[in-house]
Amino acid sequence: MARMLAGGALALSAMLAANAGHAQGFGINCTIKPTRVVELSSAAMGIVAEVYVVPGQRVGxxxxxxxxxxRALQGELALAEARAGITSGLAAAETRAAALRQRLARLTEALNRRAISAAEHEAAATELALAEADILRERDQLLMAGLERDRVLAQMAAMEITSPxxxxxxxxxxxxxxxxxxxxVATxxxxxxxRVEAYVPAARLAQVVEAESHIxxxxDDPTPVPVIFDYAAPMADLxxxxxxxxxxxxxxSILPGSRCFMPNSQS
Structure with a gap:
């Protein structure tokens, strides 16, 4: 019985000593913070339809x-794609211009033989020029339709909010x-x-900064975690x-906001 009491006393004494050492060895308070906080805004206006993440979730x-x-843009996209895909006007203009080129070639031979007047040949050349202008106009319209389609697609892409x-x-x-x-829309x-911010007494700044390593x-986890010195604030808190x-x-695995302590003795 005496041995049991003695053993219990020794255990209690050891526990108190350990607690005292713990209290003396972790004198520098610190906090764990994110490197920075990004307040993410949307590049597009509108009403949020779906949210794919929850607070506390890690994202890349x-x-x-x-x-x-x-939904409104989907209708605009369908119209823009339809316009960009309509090539019948260009095909008709190119067919007409090809026929007019052949006609002008025949009239040029006839003019050289003095079989037609210069005015008739000039009228055919003007008609061909107008047909070629129609080709350019049709191509420009297709180009504008394609640009409008790309604009709507870019707007739709902006409707997806991604993490930077x-x-x-x-x-x-x-x-x-x-x-x-x-x-x-998200923080x-x-x-x-x-980022670990340690609140170091001014008298101990040099000791902490010049230490070879830091933990x-x-x-409540007693496992030491290594950290790397970054910089010290230029001014003290008065x-x-x-x-x-x-x-x-x-x-x-460590979340921002966790409380931490830095041991007094580090080498």
């Missing part, structure tokens, strides 16, 4: 986040039925890499007499 650059209602960066979707996410402007937290402890020192953290 180019991923489609939402789509604006494009890799990160995590924030809470500020548009809902179906809401307008795509003027407010941001994306860029987490590659994460942090995240939440109220707390601390200086913000920033580090980079590469991780796909």
């Amino acid at each position: 650059q180019g991923d489609v986040l939402a789509r604006i209602d494009d 960066v890799t990160g995590i979707i924030g809470e500020n996410l548009v809902n179906p039925g809401e307008a795509a402007a003027p407010n941001p 994306i937290h860029v987490t590659s890499p994460l 942090i402890i995240i939440g 109220a707390s007499n601390t200086i913000s020192v920033f580090f980079k953290l590469d991780s796909d």
Whole structure:
């Protein structure tokens, strides 16, 4: 019985010592933040039809986040494609011009034989010139129809809202039925890499900055996580007499907003 009591006392003493060491060894508070926050706006006006992501979801650059209602543009596209595909006018103009070229060639031979008047030959040449102008006009109309089709296609492409960066979707996410402007349709937290902001006492700035390596402890997990020194803020916070020192953290599993501590003793 005495041995059991002694063993329990030793265990309790060891636990208290460990807790005391933990309290003394993690003196620098820090927070984990995204590298930057992107407030994504839509390039097109309209009502959001579908949203494909949820807050907290990781997205990659180019991923489609939402789509604006494009039913009106679909009708415009069908009309533009129909106009761009109508080539009958050009074909008729080219056929007529080909026939007029043959006629003018015959009239030119006749003129050389003095079988027709110069005025008759000139009228045929004018008619051919007008037919060739009709060909150019038909081609211009097809070109304009193609450009109009491309314009509508570009508008429809803008109806898909894609992520310009890799990160995590924030809470500020548009809902179906809401307008795509003027407010941001999504907030994306860029987490590659994460930014760790440590609030270092001014007296210890040199010690922390000049350390060969740096680690942090995240939440209640005692596993050390390595971070890379980035830079120190140029000014101290007068109220707390601390200086913000920033580090980079590469991780796909750690979320922004996590609390962390930096051990006092680092080499």
